[in-house]
Amino acid sequence: MNPEDALRGDIHEALNPISGSTPDLMSGIVPRLRPVSRRRPLVAIGQVAAVLAVGLVVGGIAFATHRARVTPAPVTTSPTMPIVAGPGANTAWVTSQQASGGAYTGDIVTGIDPTGHIVGTINARDELRSPDGSHLYALVDGGLDVYSAVDGHKEQTIHLQPVTFGQPMLSADGHYFAVVGNTPATLQLVDLVAGRLIASAKLDLPAYGAPIIVGAQAQHVYVVGATVAKFAFDGTTLRLEQSTTGHTMACDGLVVGGPNSAGGLPFRVLADGRTLAAFCPSDGRVTWFDLVAMNVTHEVQIGQRNPFWVSPVFSGDGKMLYLHEGGTGALHVIDLMQRKIVTSTKVASARTNPLAWLRSLLVTDAYAGGISRTAALSPDGSWLYAVGAFGAPGGVAIVHLPDLAVKGRWLPDVSFDSVWVSADGATIYELESGDQLRVLRTDGSQIAKVSLPANTSGFIVPTTP
Amino acid sequence: MERIQDDGMEHAADPDLVRDAKHGDEAAFTALLRPLLEPAYRLAAGMLQDRQLAEDAVQEAAVKAWRKINQLREGTEMRPWFLGIVANQCRTTRRGRWWGVLKIDAQQHGGQAPDDVAVRGIDLRNALKRLHPAQRLVVVLYFYLDLPLEEIGIIAGASYAAVRGRLYRGIRELRADFPITEAQA
Numbered sequence: 198m199n200p201e202d203a204l205r206g207d208i209h210e211a212l213n214p215i216s217g218s219t220p221d222l223m224s225g226i227v228p229r230l231r232p233v234s235r236r237r238p239l240v241a242i243g244q245v246a247a248v249l250a251v252g253l254v255v256g257g258i259a260f261a262t263h264r265a266r267v268t269p270a271p272v273t274t275s276p277t278m279p280i281v282a283g284p285g286a287n288t289a290w291v292t293s294q295q296a297s298g299g300a301y302t303g304d305i306v307t308g309i310d311p312t313g314h315i316v317g318t319i320n321a322r323d324e325l326r327s328p329d330g331s332h333l334y335a336l337v338d339g340g341l342d343v344y345s346a347v348d349g350h351k352e353q354t355i356h357l358q359p360v361t362f363g364q365p366m367l368s369a370d371g372h373y374f375a376v377v378g379n380t381p382a383t384l385q386l387v388d389l390v391a392g393r394l395i396a397s398a399k400l401d402l403p404a405y406g407a408p409i410i411v412g413a414q415a416q417h418v419y420v421v422g423a424t425v426a427k428f429a430f431d432g433t434t435l436r437l438e439q440s441t442t443g444h445t446m447a448c449d450g451l452v453v454g455g456p457n458s459a460g461g462l463p464f465r466v467l468a469d470g471r472t473l474a475a476f477c478p479s480d481g482r483v484t485w486f487d488l489v490a491m492n493v494t495h496e497v498q499i500g501q502r503n504p505f506w507v508s509p510v511f512s513g514d515g516k517m518l519y520l521h522e523g524g525t526g527a528l529h530v531i532d533l534m535q536r537k538i539v540t541s542t543k544v545a546s547a548r549t550n551p552l553a554w555l556r557s558l559l560v561t562d563a564y565a566g567g568i569s570r571t572a573a574l575s576p577d578g579s580w581l582y583a584v585g586a587f588g589a590p591g592g593v594a595i596v597h598l599p600d601l602a603v604k605g606r607w608l609p610d611v612s613f614d615s616v617w618v619s620a621d622g623a624t625i626y627e628l629e630s631g632d633q634l635r636v637l638r639t640d641g642s643q644i645a646k647v648s649l650p651a652n653t654s655g656f657i658v659p660t661t662p
Numbered sequence: 663m664e665r666i667q668d669d670g671m672e673h674a675a676d677p678d679l680v681r682d683a684k685h686g687d688e689a690a691f692t693a694l695l696r697p698l699l700e701p702a703y704r705l706a707a708g709m710l711q712d713r714q715l716a717e718d719a720v721q722e723a724a725v726k727a728w729r730k731i732n733q734l735r736e737g738t739e740m741r742p743w744f745l746g747i748v749a750n751q752c753r754t755t756r757r758g759r760w761w762g763v764l765k766i767d768a769q770q771h772g773g774q775a776p777d778d779v780a781v782r783g784i785d786l787r788n789a790l791k792r793l794h795p796a797q798r799l800v801v802v803l804y805f806y807l808d809l810p811l812e813e814i815g816i817i818a819g820a821s822y823a824a825v826r827g828r829l830y831r832g833i834r835e836l837r838a839d840f841p842i843t844e845a846q847a
Contacts (some may be wrong), residue, residue: 198825204833204836205805207782208786208801208806209806211783211784211790212708212711212787212788212790212802215711215713215716216703216708216713216714219700220703220713221701222699222703222717223695223696225722226695227688227692229725229727230728401679406728436829561685598751626725
């Protein structure tokens with residue numbers, strides 16, 4: 198046997214136990230093939246031309262007489278309810294991914310307070326942090342562990358139906374928790390105040406999607422993936438009320454990337470309670486989805502070299518979205534109310550490695566998830582802290598808002614991956630390449646430098662969907 | 663050893679079926695798809711090393727192919743076109759945080775001590791996981807699906823030379839992790 202056949206044989210022997218015999222895939226495909234309007238090209242072109250011609254005439258008249266209609270009506274809304282920081286909200290919690298045989302096995306989560314002292318560690322996986330910063334949540338077999346963000350001690354375990362591939366999410370006020378599991382395909386809703394599972398519902402396969410809880414009493418839960426399923430919750434049961442039939446959202450990015458990966462939570466329910474704004478880390482698109490009408494109302498395409506490495510940062514009031522691209526320093530500011538790009542600029546300094554962006558193209562998926570959060574917003578919304586170079590010396594740029602003026606740069610000779618600001622805005626935590634954490638004051642002076650377990654992958658930041 | 667015919671030309675799409683599928687005929691589409699599901703599943707299983715994820719990836723890719731069937735140009739072979747969509751879907755799946763959650767090889771948890779063959783299989787799977795995804799794709803397509811480099815180039819969107827280079831680099835890196843003999847592509 199020649200060497201090539203020997204290797205081929207080895208690979209077959211190694212992979213055959215994984216693949217086994219091919220399962221019946223078609224039965225899961227056919228129900229999802231919906232009729233698609235497919236017209237003959239020439240007929241279609243003719244139809245489109247006719248529609249365009251009519252549209253131009255009508256549009257011209259409308260534009261001349263009612264200019265306001267041409268611009269999409271802004272989302273009118275009051276600011277979101279301010280979130281009051283809870284105990285431990287100024288403590289940073291940092292994950293260090295653990296692996297065995299090259300496979301992810303969980304995280305060591307380390308808490309560091311503003312004085313630079315380690316206050317506790319947690320062994321967990323798939324962590325979430327409450328919007329007020331006071332608690333950490335982690336899915337475990339058959340339950341949800343609840344930890345204090347003050348010192349990391351476990352407060353309770355809430356029983357859940359066991360799930361795999363769970364996609365968890367918190368409500369904006371931190372009262373409720375929902376998880377979509379793929380095996381079995383279920384949606385489970387937890388009342389975190391009562392500390393118990395309050396409802397569950399079966400889902401159609403495949404059940405990929407992020408559960409988004411809307412309403413003070415979780416009146417609706419939306420499972421948002423390629424399609425959107427709307428469940429009504431009456432206090433005791435979850436009932437499927439409506440689901441979209443097409444590929445509603447522009448991006449599967451709501452599904453890929455958990456709350457603390459993809460450089461940040463890529464979506465936000467705006468203050469009107471009915472508009473979901475979502476950034477797609479696959480193609481750089483921002484989509485506005487009407488949760489009542491169940492349709493896409495607007496889309497904006499952001500030009501980015503590699504949107505997968507973009508950190509989406511929503512302002513506290515949910516009115517603005519900042520998209521910072523690690524590696525290039527490109528920063529786009531989206532006005533979510535006016536539904537348009539306000540500014541596109543660059544906040545990287547000339548000292549940054551001009552080829553650093555190559556890393557974002559070449560290094561695509563090291564250890565799945567844990568995409569660096571390269572930008573953080575101060576709680577008052579007046580400062581954006583942006584990692585300068587991403588994997589190369591560049592420090593952290595201090596960007597004033599809303600004018601986007603770079604007012605300074607801290608530690609320009611140091612290579613940082615991620616940044617986070619404490620709930621009171623007084624402490625800035627910066628994750629340095631090589632598993633080091635710097636704790637800084639707002640004037641840039643250093644409080645402490647802390648060594649963390651190997652393979653640090655990011656901050657567990659408060660989740661505000 | 664099960665092998666796919668590797669002339670690269672045997673899976674040219676039936677033009678009548680393609681035309682019907684483009685006009686919305688589901689039966690025509692499924693007829694085109696059916697012979698491709700096995701290699702697609704093996705590709706996904708090789709890339710993701712998880713049966714459930716592989717099933718989901720192929721099903722998702724199939725739905726995307728249905729939506730994109732109008733983009734299949736006349737004379738284009740169906741197999742590399744569809745396997746390219748599957749490869750992209752695998753990449754999307756890998757990017758998800760949840761891909762990292764359950765990757766422990768089930769055989770590592772077995773109650774009994776694994777035999778040498780099983781251990782060798784685990785080592786090789788782990789070595790494959792450590793490859794750059796672009797290299798892993800080429801290695802899986804070449805050694806597990808037994809496809810010719812020309813077709814792999816179409817699937818991977820790369821030139822023949824680039825595919826050959828990735829294959830050599832992949833073999834070299836596999837050799838660093840796993841005791842194999844140099845293979846000749």
